[in-house]
Amino acid sequence: MKLKLLHIYCLLFVLTACKIVAQDISLYQQFNGRYDFTAVGNTLNPVENNTSSICNIFNTSSETLVLSAGDVVEKAFLYWAGSGTGDLEVKLNGVTINSQRTFPLFKNNLNYFCAFADVTTQVQNTGAGNYTLSEFDLANLVGAGSGYCNNSTNFGGWAIVVIFKNENLQMNQLNVYDGLQGVSNTDTNITLTLDNLNVLDNAGAKIGFVAWEGDRDLSNDENLTFNGFDLFNDLNPINSVFNGTNSYTGSEEMFNMDLDVFNIEEFIQIGHPTAIIELTSLRDFVMISTVISKLNNQLPDATIELHSANNECFSRRVIVDYTVSNFNSTDVLPAGIPIAIYANDIYIEYDETTQPIPVGESQNKTITLNIPETIPDDFTLTFIVDEFQNGEGIQKELDEDNNVSNTLEVSLMGSVAFNLLEDITICNAGLGKTSFDFWDYIDAVKTNPTDVVSFYTNFQEALIKVNAVQDPANHIVQANPEEIFVRIENDQCYLTTSFLLKTKNCPPKVYNYVSANNDGDNDTFFIEGLRDVFVNFQLQIYNRWGALVWSGNNTTEDWYGFSNEGSRISGDKLTEGTYYYILNLNDPEYPNVLTGFIHLTR
Structure with missing residues (x-):
């Protein structure tokens, strides 16, 4: 069962005194396997905005991503947030990044935003090391005299949530939820219900947050709970959880943003189907854009x-x-x-x-x-x-x-009929060269001209329509005989039939005139349909006195008027005249030898 954030709602969602427009946090992506998460990011605020009336803000900041041996980046999601409706084009390590999804929040007549971009490829290529977000320009918007400066909500920052795989990890389920929700003294509570958890082992269970605009000095009843248990640690005290800290680096100077991680092993029950997250703040304005959960759910999913x-x-x-x-x-x-x-x-x-x-x-x-x-x-x-x-x-x-x-x-309605096809027999061209043309069978097999016909050399392939014969007009056979399966189909039904392609060794045709003058015409003793068909043939040539002057087989060259047998020197040029041949095909279908005369000229 997948973790699913069923609903996130604000108490007092519609007020007469203020208007809240937000994008509910919801499940964005899930990862099942040997996964874990980390995050890297930094603030643009030089100081906490609640302690200074000078509302300066940077447009660039850097932080170092740390990965362990064996960690392989699976996904990397960049979030950047700040005052206003959004600077939706920034740079990460000099590469221009445009927002792919934007989460707005309108509160107390002021706009806030969080933007998102998938930067997986860049982080995979860069790996561990320094990351710099630049050209995030808010200075003209949040300066002295602005509404953001006057109510101390001038802020900006960025974070990269990194999902990584490591074969040494347990099998886990990670869920990344995002959106933008806020709490303050007028809207004091957010409740997130995580359902269908089916946790099999609570070991290593943790939850991470990317939060914005939290102030260290505003610690009036700000609480974060998981299943009714307070979430806090040394960096994040119980009454000021979102206080400008970074759980990954230990920094306490991430002014007005938080990258926090909490262990929830003791707060989640094995087999319990739900978990509840509640954030309460009676004074401090806090926005959450991203929640990442890691639970040990070792289950299949059919x-x-x-x-x-x-x-x-x-x-x-x-x-x-x-x-x-x-x-x-x-x-x-x-x-x-x-x-x-x-x-x-x-x-x-x-x-x-x-x-x-x-x-x-x-x-x-x-x-x-x-x-x-x-x-x-x-x-x-x-x-x-x-x-x-x-x-x-x-x-x-x-x-x-x-x-x-x-x-x-x-x-189940509809049927197909077909005409029977005769087997095709042609002369063997030798050594896999025999080509059949059964293109006409496309029309010959059909009783309905709109039927579709295809040919196959395998019955199972004909049933599932794969590896059809590509050229029925020039099909080279691989066996003798070879069965061709025909699939005839319409929109509702199909049937199959078949026919055989047969090759036979046809009687060779002797051309008994040799003009061995190298003019390219009848220079050798050519016997059509002999070579590579009757592969065991033996050919002998005798002169007019009955002396053997030449012998050959499927591996020798054609006779071209020279000797390779008898008392004459091998390769000796023979004189013009009439010669006699004896051809033994050594084929059971042709038991008798073939004989005849050859006329040699030069």
Whole structure:
């Protein structure tokens, strides 16, 4: 089950004396795995605004990000906040950053803002080290005489929330919530309810805050509680929690902003489904823009997705391809998780996972459904993972509300007919060179001209429409015979048929005239359909006196009027005249030798 911030509300949300416009803090992003968080940032205020009537403010400040060995940055979110409606373009280490999301707050006739940008790539490339935010210009807005200066709410600052992964960490669930909510003497309380926690282990549980405009010297009943327990530590006393401090560096001079982290191991109950955060302030104006929680939730999270539903023609059988995933999780999803299958919300079938699914992985499955006669021909198909027919499941999950698949619209109506196709037999071109042209079969197989035809060399691939034959007009066979599967389909249905591609060794054709003069025409003794077809052939050539002058096979060159046998010197040029050949094909289909005369000229 995922952590979800159900609601954040202000008491006295609408007042007759003041108007509050805010953007409620809500869950922005969740991380499940070996994750933790840190933050880096700094203020633009040279001093606390409640202690000085001189309202100077910087436009640049720096701080150092510290990471440990093995920490790998997963995400980095930049927040910058201040008085006014917003300077929405700043620079981080010299790189221009524009706000991607902006959270406004209007209170006591003054505007405040917090801006957001995802800076993951920049922080991943830079890593640990110095970060400088610059060109954040508020000086003209908050100077002496302004409303912000007069009521001591002139402030500006920035923070980068960093989510990192480390293989030495426990499996945790991190939630990043953001928005902009404020409390003060007129609106004294904010309540955040975190629901569906299912905490399995409270070890290392913590919560972090990015807060703005808190004052050290205004400590009149300012309290932060978690499940009714006060959150405080040495940097953040119980009556002034948001007091310009940084839990990551120990700094007490982050004037009018806070980066605070609190241990909540003792305040959260294992198995308890909810947690309540309350912030109260009877005087100090405090704004919270970001809340980060880390809890040890080691649970799987099963989801399911339907890909296709193909019905067989003339039947009520439907073949469904689907995937069960365990992506956003912190533990293995075990085998045997039930899957309830519904047609028009009526239970019709059961399936289950067959293997454990690790964190971040999935399992592809196929099932053949026999649709009951009571179901209409047109219906909606839905799968629900971790559910039996009675609606109950067996697996506790991080999110119990995402087990329902997408829907597929299925129609059993319609049929496809086809014409039978004859096998194709052609002469063997040798050594994988035989090319078949069955382009005409696209139209020949159809009985309806609007049907779609595709060809496959594998029956299963024909069923799921993958790896179709790309060029039916020039298909090189890989076997003899090779079966070609034909898929004929319309919008509602498909059928398959097949035919064979056969190659045969055709009788070779002898061209018995050789003019060995290197003019490129009949220079050698050429026998069409011999080489690489009858790979074991033996060819012998004799002169007019019956003497063997040349012999060859599939590995030798064609005869070009020279000798390689007999008493003559090998390679000797033979005289013009008539020669006699004996060709043994060494093929069981052609047991008799072929003989004839050759006329050699030069």
